[in-house]
Amino acid sequence: MAQFELVMPKMGESVAEATIIKWLKKPGDSIELDEPVLEIATDKVDSEIPSPVAGVLEKILFDEGQTIQVNGTIAIIKTQAADTAPASTINTAPAIPAPASAPSQSINTTSVDVQRSQGDRFYSPLVRNIAKQEGISMDVLATLAGSGKDGRLTKEDLLKFIAQKTTATPAAAVVSAPSPTASVPSPSRAESTPASVSISGGDEIIEMDRMRKLIADHMVMSKAVSPHVTSMVEVDVTNMVLWRERVKKEFEKREGEKITFTPIILEAVARAIKDYPMINVSVNGTQIIKRKNINIGMATALPSGNLIVPVIKNADLLSLTGLTKSVNDLANRARNNKLSPDDIANGTFTVTNVGSFGNVMGTPIINQPQVAIMAAGVIKKKPAVIETPQGDVIAIRHMMFCSLSYDHRVVDGALGGSFLRRVADYLEAFDLNRSI
Secondary structure, three states, X not given: OEEEEEEOOOOOOOOOEEEEEEEXXXXXXXXXXXXXXXXXEOOOOEEEEEOOOOEEEEEEOOOOOOEEEOOOEEEEEEEOOOOOOOHHHOOOOOOOOOOOOOOHHHHOXXXXXXXXXXXXXXXXXXXXXXXXXXXXXXXXXXXXXXXXXXXXXXXXXXXXXXHXXXXXXXXXXXXXXXXXXXXXXXOXXXXXXXXXXOOOOOOOOOOOOHHHHHHHHHHHHXXXXXXXXXXXXXXXXXXXXHHHHXXXXXXXXXXXXXXXXXXXXXXXXXXXXXXXXXXXXXXXXXXXXXXXXXXXXXXXXXXXXXXXXXXXXXXXXXXXXXXXXXHHHHHHHHHOOOOOHHHHOOOOEEEEEHHHHOOOOOOOOOOOOOOEEEEEOOOEEEEEEEEEOOEEEEEEEEEEEEEEEEEOOOOOHHHHHHHHHHHHHHHHOOOOOOXX
């Protein structure tokens, strides 16, 4: 018999830690190859962790609810392989000795990504990043009381400190004019104190789940960072609707996939981004980052009522069939909680289909660090004026509103409006005789 160390896998370039949600196996249970052992949550997505070996779960090193660094050992699995090396050498990551005062989760001594500051106190990457943005030194962090496990400093502790610090600043303080070369500060998500809410006897209190808290933080941050402007256009999508109606059965028979309006809209968006590449940017202080790749996120509603945005990488390089398969695959995996952090990473533009809920139009919030998001409304039949060589006529057409919310720091009305109009032009010019 041999021992195999199950480690917390790296779940994406920007993911440094994960929280154990639920153990699917208990000590003594048999485990098949690639069988899920536990469920974890990162700051991006929830996932199941499969076992890379078959065997018996011998020992669980961390409890549900604990947060573990990637590459850290989380369980021991007893396998049938020859015992050629001790368990401590199976994971080749260098060991980090745990201090005497370390919290219980310091049982992991093989993590290569553990970040510790003065006094060996642990701070998560998110806490360290917020502290850096707010100019809070490590010495100051060390003085703050933490409400997490074993006194760990949480994001909420730090944001509360920042809010108190902001409130304590004298209102009459003199504000000097910024230098032309000064970087634009990142506004704090805790700049305003929410109003207190009174509760009556018949009210129900529902605690936000983890994902809803993340969405709430992200939306508030986006509105604080980006001055939102929204442009709208009405689009005649009759050709698109008639074409899909004509080919959908043949397409499903040939490809085994249902074709919806979403990939057709994404195709038009990708083409318009190539025409207006400055819509495909991000902002870093006073720098504009022009993205090379066109990675389009599609906002997807989950059965829980939460929202997630899987990303179609290099959407401009995919055919309509390829876009359809990507859209269906990501949507299905999102609904079944099978997305990986990489599936929702590196988006450069987002599309949301508010029409799927019967809405005519919407004013969506920008998905940071992007600078624009487009909403497609419901498609409805309407009487419309059609210009012909013989004169204007009124006909029944399939019409749809599209709206674009954009960051007015870097996207002016001319660019935002022209880009949205170009998307509409591509949709209106859809080839009714296009082959699949």
